[in-house]
Amino acid sequence: MRKVVSVLLSAAMALSLCAGCSSSSSDTADTKAAEEKGADAADTEAGEAAEGVMPAVAKEDLKVGVIHIGNPADGSGYSYTHDQGIVAMQKAVGLEDDQIIRKNNVADDDQTAIETAMRECVEEGCQIIFATSWGYMDACEALAEEYPDVIFSHATGYKSNGVNFNNYFGRIYQSRYLTGIAAGLKTESNKIGYVGAWGKDNAEVTGGCDAFAMGVYSVNPDATVYIKTTNSWYDPEGEKQAAVALINEGCDVIGQHCDTPNPQLAAEEAGVFGVGYNSDMSKDAPKAVLTSTVWNWGAYYTKAVQDLIDGTWTGENYFGGLEEGLVDISPLSDLCVDGTQEEIDEARAKIESGDWDVFDGVIECNDGTTVGTEGEHMSDADITGNIHWYFKNIVEK
Numbered sequence: 001m002r003k004v005v006s007v008l009l010s011a012a013m014a015l016s017l018c019a020g021c022s023s024s025s026s027d028t029a030d031t032k033a034a035e036e037k038g039a040d041a042a043d044t045e046a047g048e049a050a051e052g053v054m055p056a057v058a059k060e061d062l063k064v065g066v067i068h069i070g071n072p073a074d075g076s077g078y079s080y081t082h083d084q085g086i087v088a089m090q091k092a093v094g095l096e097d098d099q100i101i102r103k104n105n106v107a108d109d110d111q112t113a114i115e116t117a118m119r120e121c122v123e124e125g126c127q128i129i130f131a132t133s134w135g136y137m138d139a140c141e142a143l144a145e146e147y148p149d150v151i152f153s154h155a156t157g158y159k160s161n162g163v164n165f166n167n168y169f170g171r172i173y174q175s176r177y178l179t180g181i182a183a184g185l186k187t188e189s190n191k192i193g194y195v196g197a198w199g200k201d202n203a204e205v206t207g208g209c210d211a212f213a214m215g216v217y218s219v220n221p222d223a224t225v226y227i228k229t230t231n232s233w234y235d236p237e238g239e240k241q242a243a244v245a246l247i248n249e250g251c252d253v254i255g256q257h258c259d260t261p262n263p264q265l266a267a268e269e270a271g272v273f274g275v276g277y278n279s280d281m282s283k284d285a286p287k288a289v290l291t292s293t294v295w296n297w298g299a300y301y302t303k304a305v306q307d308l309i310d311g312t313w314t315g316e317n318y319f320g321g322l323e324e325g326l327v328d329i330s331p332l333s334d335l336c337v338d339g340t341q342e343e344i345d346e347a348r349a350k351i352e353s354g355d356w357d358v359f360d361g362v363i364e365c366n367d368g369t370t371v372g373t374e375g376e377h378m379s380d381a382d383i384t385g386n387i388h389w390y391f392k393n394i395v396e397k
Contacts, residue, residue, distance in 0.1 A: 053163050054151060056311030057127050059094065064305060065101045065121030065129035067136060069108050070234070070259075077259045078233075079104070081278045082132045082155070085297025092302045093309070101126055108135025115139050122147055128308055130301065131155065140165055151313065153304055156204075158385070163315045168300050171321030173211035173383065174351050175293045176255075177358045178329050178344050179275045180215020182290045183253045185337045186273055190223040192216060193246030195239055195256040195263045199229045199396070200388045207387035208257045208293075211358045212275075213394050219343055226251060227390070228397040234259045240266045246397065247272055253290070264289055273335060280330035290340075292330040299325040319380055323352050359383055364392040 064086070072083035083102070090100055101124050103117035114136050121129050122143075128151040131140050137157035144152045144165035154160075157167040183192050194212065198205045213225040228246055230238040239258045243266035246254060254274040256263040261284035267274035268288035276282070276292030300318055307313040320326030332341055350356045359378035363371050371389060372378055390396070 052307070052311040052313045053315045054149075054308065054311075054313045057308050059309050062095065062127060062305070062309065063099050063101060063125045064089075064095065065103070065118070065124070065126035067106050067114070067117050067121070067129065067131045067133070068102065068104045069106060069133040069135075071104045072102075076261050076281065076284055077278050079132070081295050082130075082297050084279070085295070085299075085301045086130070088296075088298025089301035089305055092298065093305050095305075106133075106136075108133040111139060115143065118143050118152070122150055127151065128153060128305065130304075137167075151304075151308065160317055161315070166315055166317050168304075168318040168320075169384070170295065170300075170319060170324075170326040171357075171383075172293065172295065172327045173207050173358050174322045175327045175329050176208050176211040177215040177218075177351075178347055179255065179291050179293050180212040180217075181219050181343050181347060182332065182336050182340050183212070183255060183273075183275055184216035184218070184220035184223050185340050185343065186290055186335070187220065187223055187253050189250050189252045190220070191249065191251045192223055192225045193243065193249070193251030193254045194225055194227040194394075195242045195246070195254065195258055196227050196229045197233045197258045198231060200390065203385050203387045205229075205257050206390065207359075207383060209255075209394060210363075210387060210389075210391045212255050213391040214358060214363075215347070217391070217393050218347070221393075223393065225255075225391075225394045226397050227394060230258060232258075236260045236262050239263050243267060244270070249397065254288075261285060276330070282330065282333055286333075288335075289333060290336050291332050294328050294330050296325055296328055319384075321351075322348065323354070359387075365389045366392050366394050 066086050068079040070079035072080045074080055101121050106113055106117045118129055118139060130153050132155045134156050137154050137159055140152040140154045141159050144161060148164055152165045154167045156169050160166045194209050196205045196209055200206050209227050216223050216225055226246055226249060228242040230242055232238060239260055240262040243254050243263035247270045252272045254263050254267040256277050261281045264274040264276050264281045264285035268285040273290055274288045276289050279294055281292045282289040299320060357377055361372055362374050
């Protein structure tokens with residue numbers, strides 16, 4: 001198992017990591033993952049009790065803060081999926097509603113607003129604060145020093161101090177590979193569109209598109225993945241326009257790495273198909289969505305909170321995948337072609353075995369070069385921060 005990345009990641013990561021991805025699949029899946037993590041939260045990777053670096057907090061005395069960039073009430077997308085993870089954690093650990101302190105709509109480019117929200121959480125008695133957006137990182141770093149008795153846990157970043165400030169993220173590329181299989185089997189035009197928030201300068205989005213395209217290629221080497229970017233994590237109109245442009249180019253399946261369900265809505269309106277992101281977007285576009293790449297943030301939130309209660313919080317960074325239940329795909333819809341589940345199950349088994357992962361070995365890029373080394377796993381730092389190339393079946397639009 002590879003649950004945890006090292007406390008210090010490469011400088012390349014610092015230039016490339018970004019915030020706008022995350023989520024839980026469905027309430028049921030997220031709660032299940034959270035409960036599973038709660039059962040063994042005090043265990044380390046080797047199955048031995050960890051030595052905590054922060055004092056234990058009695059469950060009845062605990063308060064948990066969470067800072068959202070958006071409003072979970074939107075019912076889909078980034079903040080919604082993080083909050084579903086918080087809800088799953090609350091249920092798994094057994095906390096009361098007044099033990100969860102939420103700060104919504106905190107812009108991650110407004111340091112004053114960020115620090116104000118975090119200080120309010122501290123003043124309201126929170127012993128652990130989950131900061132869910134990339135731009136919250138520097139505030140977490142500063143306030144962790146100012147408040148050494150409070151844990152600041154930051155999603156998607158690269159900074160940490162190994163005590164009361166850590167970061168957490170996941171191998172979402174594994175899920176994207178699986179959804180690529182569904183798309184590759186479904187397409188009839190052999191043209192698949194992908195709406196990305198950012199271009200090759202962003203390793204997170206680029207690596208996700210690569211993994212999706214590699215999943216497509218594994219079952220349909222004749223298909224091409226066309227990526228169109230919006231240059232924003234959250235641009236509802238831009239996301240829809242990008243999807244429409246790809247559909248007009250002949251794409252009959254639309255994938256995405258952006259925050260709203262609008263690409264899936266555009267697919268449904270055009271009578272084509274899609275793969276959602278963050279949460280199960282079949283609720284948004286039931287006549288289009290094949291499956292969705294989803295986050296089960298409750299897996300991490302439950303582990304972190306239970307560790308604090310048990311006195312086994314280590315301050316380590318967290319990087320979970322399919323095996324840990326942090327990432328997954330939503331149930332396949334009836335729109336998928338026959339045999340899709342079997343192909344996905346086979347690929348999932350290979351990944352979860354630990355013998356193979358998406359970015360293993362030599363990989364061909366669309367510019368004729370190659371990356372990777374035969375017989376070796378690509379490092380977590382490279383996967384998270386250094387993927388600035390596209391797989392051979394990807395075309396930029």
